[in-house]
Amino acid sequence: MPVYQGSCHCGNVRFSFHAPEIVEGVRCNCSICEKKGAMMGNFVVDPSDIDIQVSDDFLATYEFATHIAKHHFCKQCGIYTFHQALRKPGHYRVHLGCVDGVDVLALPYELIDGASL
Known part of the structure; x- marks a missing residue:
């Protein structure tokens, strides 16, 4: 699996991760995801x-509601970088806009119905 690098806007939060090739994304319609886009x-x-x-x-x-999902962001620039997933606690979903070399505006995506959870 490829190794990806990413960071918040100011660079105070950096991360690298192993994942399959990034060819599509996910958007969610829950209250927090809808607002952060x-x-x-x-x-x-x-x-x-x-x-x-x-x-x-x-x-x-x-954290909000069930306190299972943990949304992480940089205190300096405010950018959401990744979160610990509600559907798979302890595992991470990464904000692709923070990943080096990924053009999120060109990616197809699936919509997850998080509002109904």
Whole structure:
């Protein structure tokens, strides 16, 4: 599997991960995903397949409702980078807009009905 690199806008949160080739994405219609408008990977990343590097203490986490999904973002620039998935707790979905070399505007995507969960 390829290794991808990514970061928030200011670079204080960096990450690399192993995943299948990125050829499509996923969007979700739950309340938080609808507001942030992010394109996520259509795969989940095992915790052993992601390396997260944070400068100082710039990684913040937002939880709501069930507190199972953990949405991570940079405290400095505010960019959502990845989250721990509701459907597969402890595993990650990556915001493809933060992944180097991925053109999210050109990717086809599937819509997940997270609003009904």
